[in-house]
Amino acid sequence: MPARRAPQLRQSQALLGAGLQPVAAAGAGPAGREAAATLRLAAGRAPRRRAMGTVPSALKHCLSYQHLLKEQLWIGDPAVPPPAAPHPGQESQASGLPEYIKIVEVGPRDGLQNEKVIVPTDIKIELINRLSKTGLPAIEVTSFVSSKWVPQMADHKEVMRGIERHPGVQYPVLTPNLRGFHSAIAAGATEVSVFGAASESFSKMNINCSIEESIEKFEEVAKSARNMNIPVRGYVSCALGCPYEGNIIPAKVAEVSKRLYSMGCYEISLGDTIGVGTPGSMKRMLEAVMKDIPLSALAVHCHDTYGQALANILTAIQMGVTVVDSSVAGLGGCPYAKGATGNVATEDVIYMLNGLGINTGVNLYAVMEAGNFICTALNKKTNSKVAQASFSTATIN
Amino acid sequence: MAAARRLLPRWAVSLRPVSGAAAAGALPKRVKVVEVGPRDGLQNEKNVVPTPVKINLINMLSETGLQVIEATSFVSPKWVPQMADHTEVMQGINKLPGVSYPVLTPNLKGFQAAVAAGAKEVSIFGAASELFTKKNINCSIEESLERFGEVMTAARAASIPVRGYVSCVLGCPYEGKISAAKVAEVSKKMYSMGCYEISLGDTIGIGTPGSMREMLTAVMKEVPVGALAVHCHDTYGQALANILVALQMGVSVVDASVAGLGGCPYAQGASGNVATEDLVYMLNGLGIHTGVDLQKLMDTGTFICNALNRRTNSKVSQASCRL
Numbered sequence: 001m002p003a004r005r006a007p008q009l010r011q012s013q014a015l016l017g018a019g020l021q022p023v024a025a026a027g028a029g030p031a032g033r034e035a036a037a038t039l040r041l042a043a044g045r046a047p048r049r050r051a052m053g054t055v056p057s058a059l060k061h062c063l064s065y066q067h068l069l070k071e072q073l074w075i076g077d078p079a080v081p082p083p084a085a086p087h088p089g090q091e092s093q094a095s096g097l098p099e100y101i102k103i104v105e106v107g108p109r110d111g112l113q114n115e116k117v118i119v120p121t122d123i124k125i126e127l128i129n130r131l132s133k134t135g136l137p138a139i140e141v142t143s144f145v146s147s148k149w150v151p152q153m154a155d156h157k158e159v160m161r162g163i164e165r166h167p168g169v170q171y172p173v174l175t176p177n178l179r180g181f182h183s184a185i186a187a188g189a190t191e192v193s194v195f196g197a198a199s200e201s202f203s204k205m206n207i208n209c210s211i212e213e214s215i216e217k218f219e220e221v222a223k224s225a226r227n228m229n230i231p232v233r234g235y236v237s238c239a240l241g242c243p244y245e246g247n248i249i250p251a252k253v254a255e256v257s258k259r260l261y262s263m264g265c266y267e268i269s270l271g272d273t274i275g276v277g278t279p280g281s282m283k284r285m286l287e288a289v290m291k292d293i294p295l296s297a298l299a300v301h302c303h304d305t306y307g308q309a310l311a312n313i314l315t316a317i318q319m320g321v322t323v324v325d326s327s328v329a330g331l332g333g334c335p336y337a338k339g340a341t342g343n344v345a346t347e348d349v350i351y352m353l354n355g356l357g358i359n360t361g362v363n364l365y366a367v368m369e370a371g372n373f374i375c376t377a378l379n380k381k382t383n384s385k386v387a388q389a390s391f392s393t394a395t396i397n
Numbered sequence: 398m399a400a401a402r403r404l405l406p407r408w409a410v411s412l413r414p415v416s417g418a419a420a421a422g423a424l425p426k427r428v429k430v431v432e433v434g435p436r437d438g439l440q441n442e443k444n445v446v447p448t449p450v451k452i453n454l455i456n457m458l459s460e461t462g463l464q465v466i467e468a469t470s471f472v473s474p475k476w477v478p479q480m481a482d483h484t485e486v487m488q489g490i491n492k493l494p495g496v497s498y499p500v501l502t503p504n505l506k507g508f509q510a511a512v513a514a515g516a517k518e519v520s521i522f523g524a525a526s527e528l529f530t531k532k533n534i535n536c537s538i539e540e541s542l543e544r545f546g547e548v549m550t551a552a553r554a555a556s557i558p559v560r561g562y563v564s565c566v567l568g569c570p571y572e573g574k575i576s577a578a579k580v581a582e583v584s585k586k587m588y589s590m591g592c593y594e595i596s597l598g599d600t601i602g603i604g605t606p607g608s609m610r611e612m613l614t615a616v617m618k619e620v621p622v623g624a625l626a627v628h629c630h631d632t633y634g635q636a637l638a639n640i641l642v643a644l645q646m647g648v649s650v651v652d653a654s655v656a657g658l659g660g661c662p663y664a665q666g667a668s669g670n671v672a673t674e675d676l677v678y679m680l681n682g683l684g685i686h687t688g689v690d691l692q693k694l695m696d697t698g699t700f701i702c703n704a705l706n707r708r709t710n711s712k713v714s715q716a717s718c719r720l
Contacts, residue, residue, distance in 0.1 A: 275716070278682025279641055307675035307712030308682070310638040314606055340716040348634040355605020355635070385634030389602070389667040 097317055100359045102137050104269070104299060104325045105346060107374070108159075109140040109174060111331025113152050114342055115378060121155040123377045125162040130373060131328060132166040134366040136346075140193070143174035144184040160187040172233055176207065178220045185228065192230060193269075194218040196260055197237040198253040201244035202273075206237075215259050222263040234265030235301065239285055240277030240312075243336040250288030258292040267297050269325055272312065274336050275305030279315040286319050299323035302344050304383075305334045309344035310352055317358070324349060329371035330383025345384035347371060425649035427686045429465065431596070431626060432458055432673055434701070435486075436467040436501060438658025440479050441669055442705060448482040450704045452489040457697040458655065459493045462688040463673075467520070468498040471507035487514040499560055503534070505547045512555060519557055520596075521545045523587055524564040525580040528571035529600075533564075542586055549591045561592030562628065566612055567604030567639075577615035585619035594624050596652055599639065602632025602661065602669070606642040613646050626650035629671050631710075632661045636671035637679055644685075651676060656698035657710025672711035674698060 108128050112119055124142075131139050141163065147154030156173070165171060172191040175181040184192055196214055197203045203211045218234070225232045238245075239253045257268045270289065272282075282300075289298065300316040300323075302309040313324055327343030334342040350364045368387050375382045382388060435455050439446055446454075451469075458466050468490060474481030483500070492498060492515075499518040502508040511519055523541060524530045530538050545561075552559045565572075566580045584595045597616065604612075609627075616625065627643040627650075629636040640651055657672030677689050695714050702709045709715060 278679050280683040305712065305716045306678055307637060307672070308679055310634060311641045311679055314638045314641060334716070337716040341712065345634070351633055352605050352635055352638055356607040385632065385668065389632045389661070 097356060097358060098320065098322045100322065100361075101317065101353055102299075102323045103346065103349065103360050103362055104138040104140065104323060105131055105136045105328060106140045106301070106325050106343065107131070107328040107331045107346065109143055109153070110325075111327040111329075111343055113143065113150060114332035114335060115152070115380075116333075117378055118152055119377065121158045121162065123374070124155070124159050127328075127370060127374050127377075128159070128163045128171075130370040131367070132164060132169055134370060135360070135362040136169065136367075137361065138170040138172065141171045141173050141189075143176075144180035144187075144189075145174065145176050157183070157187045160184070160189060175221055177217050178224060181221045181224055185230070190230065191233070192221065192225060193233040193235060194221055194260070194265070195235045195237060196256050197242075198248050198256050199238040199242035199245045202238050202242050205244060211256060215256075215263070218260065219263050222265065226264055232265050233267045233269060234260030234263075235269045235271055236260065237271045237273045239270040240272040240281045241274055243274050250285040253285050254288040254292050257289050261293050261297060267299055267323060268293060269299040269301045269323070271301035271325075272303050272309075274334065275303030275308065275340075275342070277302070277312050278308050279311050282312045282315045283319065286316060286321070290319070295320045296322065299325060301325035303334065303342050304330065304344045305337055305340045305342060310348060313344070313349060314352070328367055328384075329375050329387060331374065331378075341383050343383075345371075345382070345386070347384040347386040351386045424644050424683060424685060425647065427649065428644070428680055429626075429650045430463055430673060430676065430680075430687050430689055431465040431467065431650060431652045432463045432655060433467045433628070433652050433670065434458070434655040434658045434673065436470050436480070437652075438654035438656075438670055440470065440477060441659035441662065442479070442707075443660075444705055445479055446704065448485050448489065450701075451482070451486050454655075454697065454701050454704075455486070455490045455498075457693075457700060459491060459496055461693040461697060462690050463694075464495065464688065465497045465499065468500050468516075470501035470503075471511040471514075471516075472501065472503055484510065484514045487511070487516060502548055504544055505551060508548045508551055512557065517557065518560065519548070519552060520560040520562060521548055521587070521592070522562045522564065523583050524569075525575050525583050526565040526569035526572045529565050529569050532571060538583060542590070545587070546590060553591060558593050559591060560594045560596060561587035561590075562596045562598055563587065564598045564600045566597040567599040567608045568601055570601050577612045580612050581615040581619045584616050584625075588620045588624060594626055594650065595620055596626040596628045596650075598628035598652075599630050599636075602630030602635065602667075604629070604639055605633075605635050606638050609639045609642045610646065613643060613648070617646070622647040623649070626652060628652035630661065630669050631657065631671045632667045632669060637675060640671070640676065641679070644683075653677075655694060655711075656702050656714065658701065658705075668710050670710075672698075672709070672713070674711040674713040678713045 108124060128139055128141060142156040142159045143150060143153040144156050145153060170191050172193050173184050173189045175184050175192040181192060200211055203214055207214055222232050236253060236256050238248055242248050260268055298321050300313060300321055302312045326346040326349045328346045330341055330343055330345030332342040334340045346367050347364060350360055350362055353360050371382055371384060371387050435451060455466055455468055469483040469486045470477060470480040471483050472480060497518050499520050500511050500516045502511050502519040508519060527538055530541055534541060549559060563580060563583050565575055569575050588595055625648050627640060627648055629639045653673035653676045654670035655673045657668055657670055659669040661667045661669040674694055677687055677691050677694060680687050698709050698711055698714050
């Protein structure tokens with residue numbers, strides 16, 4: 001892989017001290033603002049006069065800007081422990097939003113699975129180890145599927161055995177059937193996931209069976225898992241639209257979700273697989289699903305293919321959802337829209353949640369660093385806008 | 398660059414507005430989209446665009462159903478070379494009935510040149526940050542408002558509506574955090590001076606739904622929500638979420654730039670304006686009427702990106718390309 005100079009955060013950020021909390025909802029005044037404001041702008045060069053509406057570009061040194069970013073980005077001490085089991089759905093803020101959102105990091109599995117380049121095992125392990133140090137409470141590690149179908153996940157055993165397991169962090173793996181489940185357990189997995197779909201066509205094309213048949217397979221997994229006290233997370237794909245069927249009715253999503261929940265899945269992650277959803281369709285779908293499944297057991301898994309992910313996630317959390325899936329650096333393209341993006345970027349989600357005063361327990365800067373690591377390894381640009389805006393590869397002048 | 402026509406896949410449910418009312422009570426039924434691509438967008442693009450291309454861009458935008466298209470800026474070409482052809486552009490475009498073509502006029506001289514060139518609506522640019530104003534136009538906020546006062550007087554005499562912009566409403570690259578009260582104060586002054594609409598700009602895209610809500614709450618105490626617009630930059634990916642919150646609070650005018658034209662001068666390689674296509678996609682999905690034909694808009698985005706030899710910043714466009 002060609003050598004690539006590691007991007008540097010704007011140099012001023014290195015000068016700034018540690019640890020600011022996510023912005024309080026009421027808007028905290030930055031302690032250092034006055035000091036920062038009196039600091040000189042980039043030494044020497046006075047910005048050119050520019051006309052209305054345009055701005056000079058010599059601002060990367062501006063410490064006020066860095067200070068502002070710091071507030072938003074929470075560049076602080078790594079791995080602040082998440083708050084002790086906050087009651088999901090608890091709303092303490094005037095805005096009516098949850099106090100705490102659990103982020104489920106799907107980059108190493110969902111992300112890498114949709115990347116063209118096969119990633120070496122040691123890189124996967126390194127990525128997961130870095131993510132473990134960010135404060136993320138759940139990191140989807142790999143998938144115990146046949147390597148014939150998903151070559152990227154062929155090293156599932158080695159990855160599972162090779163990663164550091166941090167206390168307080170969950171490491172779920174995908175298990176499409178009983179065989180995969182047993183293999184996962186043998187490799188040390190302590191949580192598994194099953195993947196259903198709200199679309200018959202998608203189910204047929206993806207796993208070559210009907211929704212009903214797939215549910216039967218999952219029930220076998222769920223039964224074994226129950227016997228072994230292994231929690232099972234259920235995914236429902238195509239919750240807001242299907243590449244084959246087009247529109248998906250909310251009632252169908254609710255029906256499939258209910259089946260998964262009834263068989264023992266502790267959480268149902270509702271996936272906008274092709275990213276076509278909008279706040280309108282998200283709201284309608286959640287209203288239907290919430291009739292049958294408690295809010296605390298729901299998660300949203302939004303793809304950003306049409307740029308709607310953050311708006312959709314915001315809608316979901318306004319309705320009380322407290323679990324959000326995302327992928328570091330927005331890893332994982334969309335198999336249905338060539339060249340388009342897929343998963344929403346963890347960095348961008350956390351930036352938004354920080355700005356809303358919602359606690360995630362995650363150090364955004366550490367996630368950006370992990371994102372930088374994997375993008376360098378994959379030789380690709382990050383899909384995270386926060387990372388793009390925050391890293392500079394050029395020396396600032 | 399390949400000129401493949403980007404088509405929305407048939408499963409993209411938001412091609413047309415969802416039938417039925419927008420979410421009960423919470424959201425406006427109609428949103429006016431103010432297209433700033435030809436001015437704010439192109440101004441922040443590195444390559445100077447030839448006049449015929451600008452004119453064609455605006456003409457194509459006029460065919461999409463957009464009601465307002467910011468055409469150009471009557472500033473000195475010394476400062477903004479991209480807008481040096483303001484008179485030619487203004488005189489060269491097809492002006493469709495029912496479509497407004499505002500232009501920027503930083504001072505009386507610019508205003509007079511604009512009117513002479515046929516402008517029927519103008520915009521002025523304030524800021525919620527003293528340092529930003531100082532660095533940008535070398536005066537204080539108060540002094541800038543005095544300059545605008547001259548424009549307002551002339552505009553009133555000529556019955557020309559004036560739109561006011563407030564920059565840095567959610568953060569300033571020089572001052573850092575901006576107090577919501579300051580934004581409200583500047584907005585109120587500009588509204589009192591006679592601006593019919595105040596566009597609140599998150600100039601560096603740093604805002605989130607949290608800071609947007611806080612800022613709008615303060616501004617709405619001073620300016621009626623019907624006179625407010627939001628101008629969100631997508632530098633940190635927050636634009637659509639910020640716009641959604643603004644809509645939920647009753648704002649019904651949103652600025653955007655076709656293909657997300659216009660980078661961010663503060664973050665090299667980062668994006669700037671939110672893409673009009675992505676905005677319209679969201680509004681369609683919410684059942685909010687815009688009058689804009691998304692497919693025609695995407696075709697326009699394709700045109701200007703080919704002319705600029707760059708990729709679109711619109712995710713809807715990226716997702717729709719058939720190669």
